[in-house]
Amino acid sequence: MMRRRIALVAALVAVLVASLAPECAAASAIAPSAIHLSESDFDDRIAMTRADEHCLLEFFAPWCPHCQNFGPTYERIAAFYNKGENWANPTEGHERPQPHVTAMSVDCVANGHLCEHFDVRGYPTVLFGRCGQFAREHKSRHSEKIEKIAANRDAEEMVKRVNDALNAEHELLPQADDQKPPIEDNEGEKKDVKVEDEAPHADLEDIEHATVLAYEQMTSAALLRPTNRDPFVSFVRLMADAHPVAVCKDGAKALMDKIDKTWPERSKPDKDAFDKIRTRLSVHKVCGDGHVGPLVWRQCEGSVEGKRGYTCGLWLLFHSLAARSVVPSSQKNDYAGATWLATVSRWVEHFFPCEDCRVHFITMVNAKDGVGTVATKTDGVLWSWRAHNEVNKRLAEQERRGEAVGSGDPKFPKTQWPTPALCPGCRKEDGEWDEDATAKFLVTYFHGLGAPRPRRGSDGRKGGKGYGTPRVGAGKRGDEASGQPGSAVETVVAFALFGGVGLFGYRATAVPGSAGFRLRRQLARHLRVI
Ligand SMILES: Cc1cc2nc3c(=O)[nH]c(=O)nc-3n(C[C@H](O)[C@H](O)[C@H](O)COP(=O)(O)OP(=O)(O)OC[C@H]3O[C@@H](n4cnc5c(N)ncnc54)[C@H](O)[C@@H]3O)c2cc1C
Incomplete structure (x- = not known):
C-alpha cells in the first residue's frame, strides 16, 4: 500500500516535471522572441x-484577450529588434537594428x-526607455525617460x-498577405464548430473556479x-449576499465579518503596513478550505489550452450575481440592479486590467x-445580458475580420445568446427578443437551482454529472476508498520530491488555467490527502 502511494506521488511529480518544459514554452508563447523576465531575474537581466x-x-496577463490579440504584433516587434528579422533596410555589419533595442515581457500574474x-x-502595457532606467533600485523610476507606447496592433x-x-x-x-489572418467572407459561418452542451443552467463549478481566480x-x-x-469591499459584500455557491457565499461572509479589522476603513497604511493587509486578505480562502477547483473548465473549457476559461467564468459569475441579487430590508424599493451594476462596474474598473x-x-x-x-x-x-451580447457582437465582427486570432476560440464562435435551441421562448415570431421571457430564462439559468453542486475536496461530497468535457480524474479517488491515513515516510518522500521541483516549477505552474497550474493543485490536493 505504502509503495503504491509513493509510486503514485512519484508519478504525479514526474508528470509535473515533464509538464514544466511545455509550460515554460506556453508562458512565453504570446511572444516567444521577447525575453521573458521574472521577479527573480529582472534586476540581473x-x-x-x-x-x-x-x-x-x-506587461501582460496570459488570460487577457487583448494581450492574446496583441501577442502576434509584439512577436513581430521582438523578432525585429532582438533578431533583426524582417528588417527592411539593414545596416551592413549589423545583425539587428542599432542602437540596440531589446524587447522584453513580464507576466503580471506570475x-x-x-x-x-x-x-x-x-x-x-508597453514601456520604452533606456534599459538602465528600468533598474528597480533606480530612484527616478517614474522618470519621464520611460515612455508608454500604445499597444495597438500596428507593429x-x-x-x-x-x-x-x-x-x-x-x-x-510589412507583413505578407499570406501571413495575415484570413478574413471570412461567409459572415461567420464556421466548419467543425463545437456545439456547446446546452445545459439548462450555468455551471456552478466554473463559477466557483472563476471566483477563486478573481479573488x-x-x-x-x-x-x-x-x-x-x-x-474591493463592495464586491465581497455582493458575493456574501448573492453568490450561488454556498461555500463561496460563506467565505465572502466570513471576510465581511472581519473586514474592518483586516483592512480598517480610512486607514492610510504605509507600504509595509499595506503589504501586511494584502497578505492577510490573500490568505483568506474565499471559497473555503475544501476548494479543489475543477481540473479542467467545464462549461468554459476551450478547444485548445489557454482559450476561454477565466473570462468565460467571470461572465457566469457576474450574471449569477445579478440573477441572485437581493433587495436589502432597509430599502423600500428594489434597487438591486443598480447596486449590482455599480459594484460590478467598479470591480471591472479596478480589478479587470484587460x-x-x-x-x-x-x-x-x-x-x-x-x-x-x-x-x-x-x-x-437584462442589462448584463444585453451588455454581454453587445460584446459578443463586437467580437464576432472582429473574429470575422481575423482580428481575434489570439483570443477567439474558433470552435466557439460568438453568437447572440441564448440560442433558440436553449431558450425557444426567448424570441418572438418576428425574431425580436421577448424580454419578459428572456428575463425569466436568465434568472432560472443563472440562479443555480437544480445545477449539480461543485465537488468538494475534503468532505467527500461529489458534484453531479458535468456538461462540458469530462473532467480528468472525475471518478472516485483511491484514497477516499481506502480511507487510511498515510504514513510519515510517505509524506516526507512526497514533500522531498515536491520541494525538489517546487522552486523551479512554481513560475511555470502559476498561470491560472494552464496544465501546470492544474497539476500543481492536483498534487497539492493529493499531498493533503495522504
Ligand atoms: C466584463 C468583460 C468584458 C470583456 N470584454 C472583452 C473585449 O472587449 N474584448 C475581448 O476580446 N474580450 C472581452 N472579454 C472576454 C470575452 O467576452 C469572452 O469571455 C472570451 O472571448 C471567451 O468567450 P467564450 O466563448 O468563453 O464565451 P463568453 O462570451 O465568455 O460567455 C461565457 C458563457 O456565458 C453565456 N453567455 C453568452 N452570452 C451571454 C449573454 N449575452 N448573456 C448571458 N450569458 C451569456 C454562455 O453560456 C457562454 O458560454 C470580456 C470579458 C468580460 C468578463
Whole structure:
C-alpha cells in the first residue's frame, strides 16, 4: 500500500516535471522572441544591458484577450529588434537594428510585484526607455525617460514611435498577405464548430473556479492598492449576499465579518503596513478550505489550452450575481440592479486590467442605455445580458475580420445568446427578443437551482454529472476508498520530491488555467490527502 502511494506521488511529480518544459514554452508563447523576465531575474537581466541600450517592456496577463490579440504584433516587434528579422533596410555589419533595442515581457500574474513597481494598471502595457532606467533600485523610476507606447496592433507604427525617440530610420517589412489572418467572407459561418452542451443552467463549478481566480487577482500585488478598498469591499459584500455557491457565499461572509479589522476603513497604511493587509486578505480562502477547483473548465473549457476559461467564468459569475441579487430590508424599493451594476462596474474598473475589455465595458455602463436605466433586479439581469451580447457582437465582427486570432476560440464562435435551441421562448415570431421571457430564462439559468453542486475536496461530497468535457480524474479517488491515513515516510518522500521541483516549477505552474497550474493543485490536493 505504502509503495503504491509513493509510486503514485512519484508519478504525479514526474508528470509535473515533464509538464514544466511545455509550460515554460506556453508562458512565453504570446511572444516567444521577447525575453521573458521574472521577479527573480529582472534586476540581473537589466544590469546586463549595455549603457546605450534601450528596452521595450511589455506587461501582460496570459488570460487577457487583448494581450492574446496583441501577442502576434509584439512577436513581430521582438523578432525585429532582438533578431533583426524582417528588417527592411539593414545596416551592413549589423545583425539587428542599432542602437540596440531589446524587447522584453513580464507576466503580471506570475510577477505581480514587478507590475506593481511599474504602476501598471492595464494589460497589455508597453514601456520604452533606456534599459538602465528600468533598474528597480533606480530612484527616478517614474522618470519621464520611460515612455508608454500604445499597444495597438500596428507593429510598423510602434517601430515608428521608437524611431522617433531614437532618431533612427529602421523599417520593419510589412507583413505578407499570406501571413495575415484570413478574413471570412461567409459572415461567420464556421466548419467543425463545437456545439456547446446546452445545459439548462450555468455551471456552478466554473463559477466557483472563476471566483477563486478573481479573488487571487483582487488580492494580488499587481492590482490591490490602498485606494481600492471600496470596490474591493463592495464586491465581497455582493458575493456574501448573492453568490450561488454556498461555500463561496460563506467565505465572502466570513471576510465581511472581519473586514474592518483586516483592512480598517480610512486607514492610510504605509507600504509595509499595506503589504501586511494584502497578505492577510490573500490568505483568506474565499471559497473555503475544501476548494479543489475543477481540473479542467467545464462549461468554459476551450478547444485548445489557454482559450476561454477565466473570462468565460467571470461572465457566469457576474450574471449569477445579478440573477441572485437581493433587495436589502432597509430599502423600500428594489434597487438591486443598480447596486449590482455599480459594484460590478467598479470591480471591472479596478480589478479587470484587460485594457480594451475594461474601456468597452465602462463605455457601455456610461452610455445612454447604461447605468441610468438600471434600478431593479430584473433591470440588472437584462442589462448584463444585453451588455454581454453587445460584446459578443463586437467580437464576432472582429473574429470575422481575423482580428481575434489570439483570443477567439474558433470552435466557439460568438453568437447572440441564448440560442433558440436553449431558450425557444426567448424570441418572438418576428425574431425580436421577448424580454419578459428572456428575463425569466436568465434568472432560472443563472440562479443555480437544480445545477449539480461543485465537488468538494475534503468532505467527500461529489458534484453531479458535468456538461462540458469530462473532467480528468472525475471518478472516485483511491484514497477516499481506502480511507487510511498515510504514513510519515510517505509524506516526507512526497514533500522531498515536491520541494525538489517546487522552486523551479512554481513560475511555470502559476498561470491560472494552464496544465501546470492544474497539476500543481492536483498534487497539492493529493499531498493533503495522504
Ligand atoms: C466584463 C468583460 C468584458 C470583456 N470584454 C472583452 C473585449 O472587449 N474584448 C475581448 O476580446 N474580450 C472581452 N472579454 C472576454 C470575452 O467576452 C469572452 O469571455 C472570451 O472571448 C471567451 O468567450 P467564450 O466563448 O468563453 O464565451 P463568453 O462570451 O465568455 O460567455 C461565457 C458563457 O456565458 C453565456 N453567455 C453568452 N452570452 C451571454 C449573454 N449575452 N448573456 C448571458 N450569458 C451569456 C454562455 O453560456 C457562454 O458560454 C470580456 C470579458 C468580460 C468578463
